[in-house]
Amino acid sequence: MNDNYAFRFSLACNIRYNFRRANFPKLYHEICTTDWSFLENGEDVNVVLAEFYSCFFNIMTASVPLNSIRPSKFPPWITREVQQNIKLKGYYRRKWVKFKNYRYYEEFKRLRSIVENQMDNSYKNYLEQVQSTIKSDPSS
Incomplete structure (x- = not known):
């Protein structure tokens, strides 16, 4: 066989199987009707695994x-x-730079302040959540 399976493993971080939309009857039927006898005939484990x-x-x-x-x-x-x-802050910043309209600058300033506060709060909440679950889920 070819290196088709190696290609799929290399994409494992970008592509996933969507089992929510899977056709399970077809999957079950294909697994049951496939001739798996080739697994017993190989001498090299790597070739059989491939x-x-x-x-x-x-x-x-x-x-x-x-x-x-x-x-x-x-x-x-x-x-x-x-x-x-x-994203909205970036939109108003681009508008302000392009048109030099003071309304866009005021909205940009307001959103900049809001985003700074939201980022501080969300980072603190994230750290608290990670610290509280570190014993039960160290990989997080």
Whole structure:
């Protein structure tokens, strides 16, 4: 078999199977009707494993759709509300720079102050949450 399974593992951080939209009857049927006898015939474990992965991923791809995951541009403590305000603040800043209208500058200043306070609060809340769950979930 080819290195098709290695390609899929290299994309593991960007693409995931979406099991919520999976066709489980088809998946179950494909797994049950597949001839797995090739697993017993190989002498080299690595070759047999590569064949298994190739067959298994072909079944998975036929039954389970893939989703691409985009990493966030923001740190984990930034909430959606803060993200929206940051984007809005940038919008008013660009308007102020382009048109030199004082209304845009006033709105930019107001949003800048709000975003600073929201970021401070969300960072403090994030640290408290991480500290409270560190014993039960050290990886966080």
